[in-house]
Amino acid sequence: xxxxxxxxxxxxxxxxxxxxxxxxxxxLTYSVRRGQTVAVIGESGSGKxxxxxxxxxxxxxxxxxxxxxRFDDIEMVGLGEKAMRGQRGCGVAMVFQDPTRSLNPTMRIxxxxxxxxxxxxxxxxxxxxxxxxxxxxxxxxPAAQERLQQYPHQLSGGMRQRVMIAIALAxxxxxxxxxxxxxxxxxxxxxxxxxxxxDLQQRLGMALIMISHDLGLAASFADEVVVxxxxxxxxxxPTSMLFSHVRMPYTRALLDAIxxxxxxxxxxxxxxxxxxxxxxxxxxxxxxxxxxxxSTDKCRSQAPAFEEHEPGHLWAxxxxxxxxxxx
Amino acid sequence: xxxxxxxxxxxGVAPAADEAAxxxxxxxxxxRLGVTVPAVMVALIFGLCFIWPIIGPVPPPTGGNILNxxxxxxxxxxxxxxxxxxxxxxxxxLYGGRASLEIALAVQAIGIVLGGLIGAIAGYLGGWxxxxxxxxxxxxxxxxxxxxxxAIAQGLGPSELHTIWALSFFSVPASARIxxxxxxxxxxxxxxxAARLSGTSFPRMVIGHIAPNIVPQLLTYALLGMGIIMIxxxxxxxxxxxxxxxxxxxxxxxxxxxxxxxxxxxxxFLPSAALFITVVSFNLLGEGLRARWGTQ
Amino acid sequence: xxxxxxxxxxxxxARAGRxxxxxxxxxxxxxxxxxxxxxxxLFGVTFxxxxxxxxxxxxxxxxxxxxxxxxxxxxxxxxKLGLDKPFLxxxxxxxxxxxxxxxxxxxxxxxxxxxxxxxxxxxTFELVGxxxxxxxxxAVPLALVSARKPNGVADRLxxxxxxxxxxxxxxxxxxxLVYVFAVKLNVLPALGWVPPGQSLGQNIRxxxxxxxxxxxxxxxxxxRLLRADLLEQMQGEDYVVTARAKGVRPWRVxxxxxxxxxxxxxxxxVALNLGTLLGFTVVIEDIFGIPGIxxxxxxxxxxxxxPVIEGIVFVFAVIVVLLNLAADVLYSVLDPRIRYxxxxx
Numbered sequence: 001x002x003x004x005x006x007x008x009x010x011x012x013x014x015x016x017x018x019x020x021x022x023x024x025x026x027x028l029t030y031s032v033r034r035g036q037t038v039a040v041i042g043e044s045g046s047g048k049x050x051x052x053x054x055x056x057x058x059x060x061x062x063x064x065x066x067x068x069x070r071f072d073d074i075e076m077v078g079l080g081e082k083a084m085r086g087q088r089g090c091g092v093a094m095v096f097q098d099p100t101r102s103l104n105p106t107m108r109i110x111x112x113x114x115x116x117x118x119x120x121x122x123x124x125x126x127x128x129x130x131x132x133x134x135x136x137x138x139x140x141x142p143a144a145q146e147r148l149q150q151y152p153h154q155l156s157g158g159m160r161q162r163v164m165i166a167i168a169l170a171x172x173x174x175x176x177x178x179x180x181x182x183x184x185x186x187x188x189x190x191x192x193x194x195x196x197x198x199d200l201q202q203r204l205g206m207a208l209i210m211i212s213h214d215l216g217l218a219a220s221f222a223d224e225v226v227v228x229x230x231x232x233x234x235x236x237x238p239t240s241m242l243f244s245h246v247r248m249p250y251t252r253a254l255l256d257a258i259x260x261x262x263x264x265x266x267x268x269x270x271x272x273x274x275x276x277x278x279x280x281x282x283x284x285x286x287x288x289x290x291x292x293x294x295s296t297d298k299c300r301s302q303a304p305a306f307e308e309h310e311p312g313h314l315w316a317x318x319x320x321x322x323x324x325x326x327x
Numbered sequence: 328x329x330x331x332x333x334x335x336x337x338x339g340v341a342p343a344a345d346e347a348a349x350x351x352x353x354x355x356x357x358x359r360l361g362v363t364v365p366a367v368m369v370a371l372i373f374g375l376c377f378i379w380p381i382i383g384p385v386p387p388p389t390g391g392n393i394l395n396x397x398x399x400x401x402x403x404x405x406x407x408x409x410x411x412x413x414x415x416x417x418x419x420x421l422y423g424g425r426a427s428l429e430i431a432l433a434v435q436a437i438g439i440v441l442g443g444l445i446g447a448i449a450g451y452l453g454g455w456x457x458x459x460x461x462x463x464x465x466x467x468x469x470x471x472x473x474x475x476x477x478a479i480a481q482g483l484g485p486s487e488l489h490t491i492w493a494l495s496f497f498s499v500p501a502s503a504r505i506x507x508x509x510x511x512x513x514x515x516x517x518x519x520x521a522a523r524l525s526g527t528s529f530p531r532m533v534i535g536h537i538a539p540n541i542v543p544q545l546l547t548y549a550l551l552g553m554g555i556i557m558i559x560x561x562x563x564x565x566x567x568x569x570x571x572x573x574x575x576x577x578x579x580x581x582x583x584x585x586x587x588x589x590x591x592x593x594x595x596f597l598p599s600a601a602l603f604i605t606v607v608s609f610n611l612l613g614e615g616l617r618a619r620w621g622t623q
Numbered sequence: 624x625x626x627x628x629x630x631x632x633x634x635x636x637a638r639a640g641r642x643x644x645x646x647x648x649x650x651x652x653x654x655x656x657x658x659x660x661x662x663x664x665l666f667g668v669t670f671x672x673x674x675x676x677x678x679x680x681x682x683x684x685x686x687x688x689x690x691x692x693x694x695x696x697x698x699x700x701x702x703k704l705g706l707d708k709p710f711l712x713x714x715x716x717x718x719x720x721x722x723x724x725x726x727x728x729x730x731x732x733x734x735x736x737x738x739x740x741x742x743x744x745x746x747t748f749e750l751v752g753x754x755x756x757x758x759x760x761x762a763v764p765l766a767l768v769s770a771r772k773p774n775g776v777a778d779r780l781x782x783x784x785x786x787x788x789x790x791x792x793x794x795x796x797x798x799x800l801v802y803v804f805a806v807k808l809n810v811l812p813a814l815g816w817v818p819p820g821q822s823l824g825q826n827i828r829x830x831x832x833x834x835x836x837x838x839x840x841x842x843x844x845x846x847r848l849l850r851a852d853l854l855e856q857m858q859g860e861d862y863v864v865t866a867r868a869k870g871v872r873p874w875r876v877x878x879x880x881x882x883x884x885x886x887x888x889x890x891x892x893v894a895l896n897l898g899t900l901l902g903f904t905v906v907i908e909d910i911f912g913i914p915g916i917x918x919x920x921x922x923x924x925x926x927x928x929x930p931v932i933e934g935i936v937f938v939f940a941v942i943v944v945l946l947n948l949a950a951d952v953l954y955s956v957l958d959p960r961i962r963y964x965x966x967x968x
């Protein structure tokens with residue numbers, strides 16, 4: 001049993017769209033140890049969601065996955081459908097962004113949770129029911145008994161997300177992927193759900209990948225951060241190291257964009273200027289060049305390699321930032 | 328379910344299969360095939376029925392010599408033989424097709440123009456006017472269509488024109504529903520608000536802004552509807568209405584052929600085959616276009 | 624859902640809504656609202672049918688008395704039949720008689736319209752009902768198999784056949800079937816009808832060809848519709864991804880998740896399609912000589928037998944409106960979002 005629960009190496013995901021091929025994820029490499037929390041941060045279109053779906057084999061048939069994803073010593077890329085199903089829910093589980101649409105509106109909560117349980121164990125309906133009850137209590141959903149009989153639309157957003165978490169935990173997965181799990185919730189509920197996730201993680205010894213665009217969230221909850229841009233990993237480091245010695249201009253810009261209490265009121269928000277690149281057009285050089293304050297001609301023509309420049313800290317940049325950032 | 332697909336389907340018209348989603352997975356060449364082949368077929372059918380009788384050697388469909396009655400296929404001068412009163416069968420098929428197609432085109436045209444207008448007005452105005460119009464249309468749709476058509480055609484007497492009126496009662500409300508739903512979607516767009524704010528007059532709004540945007544959907548729907556209208560025209564002929572003999576239409580040929588079906592089934596099967604091929608072509612064309620343009 | 628927008632009877636409907644909610648069920652409010660919305664349509668339909676029937680040129684009285692009748696005799700008969708009163712009066716008289724079941728008597732046979740309907744309706748019901756149920760029952764598995772592997776062999780074949788089936792006119796199919804099975808093979812009868820009370824076996828023999836004529840088109844239609852909806856669910860909906868993420872097998876995702884949601888859409892469409900279906904039934908009954916409502920209607924139109932025509936059209940229209948209503952109600956009962964109302968916090 002190796003230390004590393006999940007090892008993503010040189011992952012590439014291409015989508016065939018009509019006659020075009022769009023590369024959504026390019027040369028992604030990172031790993032997750034047992035019990036660790038890794039945050040994958042990026043804007044929409046950065047490839048963070050696609051890469052996580054690739055881990056579970058949940059991509060549409062138009063996607064082509066190459067590279068390696070080793071989960072618990074099993075190679076997931078190219079894994080047969082039946083074996084993949086065995087891992088889903090049981091080895092790796094996912095919590096999605098929009099609990100409103102992610103739950104079947106015409107099926108009772110209890111039935112949906114029981115399905116998660118009974119897919120992986122032979123349990124009687126009664127036993128599954130009891131376990132479902134336990135799970136709802138685990139995620140701190142009040143009035144669990146009643147909730148089992150209700151339909152998703154009868155619950156609030158936060159409650160639905162707890163149900164999603166309960167479903168994800170049903171088969172005791174070793175790795176939980178939270179794909180923008182709190183983005184659709186209000187700030188208070190967001191904090192509650194994140195606390196819940198952390199608590200569960202510690203209790204169950206589960207590894208957690210949190211996918212988000214919120215660097216602040218990552219700072220509070222993650223052990224390690226992977227920053228993605230245009231389908232590639234651009235910076236990766238343990239959280240404290242990332243924030244104390246930010247190197248990538250992109251990461252820097254993201255940090256600067258976080259609104260802070262100590263800034264003057266009505267000070268303009270420092271947004272990252274420009275737009276993420278069109279993934280259908282692959283240009284040589286670093287994809288962040290048009291928006292980067294540090295860019296030079298070299299950046300335009302040659303793509304920097306993603307390498308470990310300092311112990312534990314990897315980045316891909318010709319002109320990294322030097323100073324640290326206080327958070 | 329979205330409003331639009333059920334509307335398309337409400338008239339009992341055409342398959343409601345949404346090929347768009349599947350086509351996306353299947354690649355672009357499938358879309359090409361889906362439109363070109365049926366389009367060519369439709370063009371061929373139109374050519375045969377409308378143009379060929381004018382330029383080619385086709386004997387007249389009526390007034391045949393009784394001495395030539397019931398000749399078999401491939402007889403000299405009559406490659407599909409003749410009917411029981413001596414008319415050339417091939418000619419009857421061509422002219423019959425022309426009649427059936429004319430009727431269907433007219434009905435759909437009336438449907439698009441009248442129904443489109445009504446639906447656009449209802450969708451654009453909204454409120455109680457919309458509700459009233461829709462309620463009236465609901466009445467027409469709830470009324471068993473064929474029964475209404477039968478009654479009307481019966482009341483007015485069989486003729487090509489009356490058949491067109493009768494069938495229009497069917498196509499106008501269905502078209503109106505499509506048009507209204509499309510207009511409702513359109514209404515929310517910003518350019519509409521801009522036009523409204525700049526004081527564009529009501530008729531200008533409808534004709535200049537709404538119409539160009541909903542016409543593609545209406546056209547696709549009209550194409551899909553050609554098949555069912557032709558089938559309905561045949562049904563009318565069956566109950567003694569539709570185009571009056573001796574002038575042929577595929578519908579009345581099938582109906583007339585019923586009596587001799589045991590003796591000589593080709594009088595039924597020839598126009599049936601023609602009708603079938605035509606309806607399939609229209610259906611495929613309509614579906615192909617819908618998949619291509621991604622409209623519902 | 625039915626595309627009827629805000630009902631004209633809005634204040635009445637609002638009160639109904641409140642009454643329904645007081646009764647403790649949002650469904651009741653919904654049903655009552657729909658019922659009220661259906662009433663104007665019923666009025667409209669019956670009025671329209673009355674208008675159409677009475678605009679038929681050709682005098683009913685004249686028909687009955689024949690060409691030799693003098694104008695005086697015709698006029699007398701008209702008064703006797705009440706045909707001289709103003710239009711609206713006649714409509715109203717007729718309507719409130721019809722609603723309580725007094726539909727008058729046939730002008731040609733003298734038999735009460737109600738009893739004519741009573742003997743004809745069950746026949747048509749059996750025919751249509753049989754065709755409908757069998758088509759639906761077959762369409763579901765066919766659509767599931769198609770949706771399981773879109774663009775696969777089974778799917779392509781089923782789409783090809785359903786396209787062909789849809790493009791055949793029901794009467795053409797009827798004639799082809801009669802030619803093959805009755806004329807050539809002589810295994811099934813071409814004409815006629817035996818009621819199930821008399822002999823179930825024979826009843827089925829006479830039922831098969833006409834039911835297939837109507838049913839094939841329906842089958843193809845429902846299959847395509849269901850398949851399209853299933854694919855939409857499977858490819859577009861998030862809850863399907865959740866189900867897959869749980870490790871649920873694809874067939875189960877299709878049947879336990881997507882199918883449920885797709886069947887809703889089907890209910891609405893089925894109801895809306897009814898008008899056309901009844902229309903074709905008329906032609907089929909004519910071809911096969913089945914003594915149902917359609918056949919009766921054609922004869923009545925030929926004879927200008929106004930009371931019968933009105934009676935039949937009235938019943939047709941009421942049935943269609945009621946079935947639409949039933950579909951709406953069914954929808955509301957099955958869809959938990961409507962049944963259980965708004966979320967509890």
